[in-house]
Amino acid sequence: MNKQKGFSLIELMTVLAIVGILAVIALTNYLNYTSNAANKSCLAEVKGYTNVVMVALGEAESIPSPTTSACDWITDASVFTSYSQPIAAYPVSPGDEGALCSFNFSSVCSLNSSIPETMPPP
Template identity: 40%
Template sequence: MNTQKGFTLIELMIVVAIIGILAAIAIPQYQNYIAKSQVSRAMAETGAVKTAYETCLNDGKIAAGACDLGWTDSNIIALTTPEPDTDGTNKTALTTNGTIVGTFGDNASADLVGATPKTITWTRTTEGSWSCGTTAPKKYAPAGCAGV
C-alpha cells in the first residue's frame, strides 16, 4: 500500500493563489498606513515648533535670526515657514498671526510627495490659538488636523 507524501500541484497552486489575494489586499492597506503615520509624525514634528515660536513671541525675539526654532532635520518633512537658518534660527521675522508650514519630501510616501508635495500648516491667530490643516488627502489626515 502506497501512501501519498507531500502536496499535489493543485494544492500548492491554491495556496499560492490565496497568498496572492492576501498580498493584493494587504500591500495597498500597508501603504495607506505608512502615509497616515507619516502625516501624524509630521504634525507632531511641526507642532513642536509652536512652543519655541510662542516662547520667542513672549520674550520679544521676533526679529530675523533672534529665535531658536528648535527644528531638527527630518527625513520626511522640511520646515518651510518660518524657514530655519543653518544655525536653527528664523530667517524671517515672526509675527503674532504667523504660520508654521512643513512640506513633505525626501523619504515621505509617494502619495504625500507627488507632483505637488503636500503640506502641514499650523496657523496662529492674533489671540494666540493655533489650528492645524494639511493638504494631504483626508484619509491620511490625523484627528485635529483637517485634510482636503
C-alpha cells in the first residue's frame, strides 16, 4: 500500500491565498487605525494648548509658545490678544487630518480636513 504523506499543491495554494487575503484586510485596518490615532493624538495636544491659551488670556498672563510632539505644527497663540482667532494644528505622519480649535464660551476642537500640511504664514 502506498500512503500519501503531506499536502497537495492545491491545498497549499489555497492556504496561501487565504492567508494573503487576511493579510491585506489586516494591513488596511492597521493603516486606518494608525492614521486615526495620529489625528486624535494631535487633536488632544492642540486642545490642551487651547485650554492653556484660554486660561492665560482670562488671567491676563503671557501665553506660552506651543510644544509639539503629536502635532507637526500648532498655531502660535503667543501673539493673540483676544479669543477671535482659531488655533490650527496638523498631525505628524501617518496623520492626515488637521485639528481646529475655536474660542467660544469654551474651547471647541474638531478634526478638519481643510487644514494644510504646512503651517500657513501668520
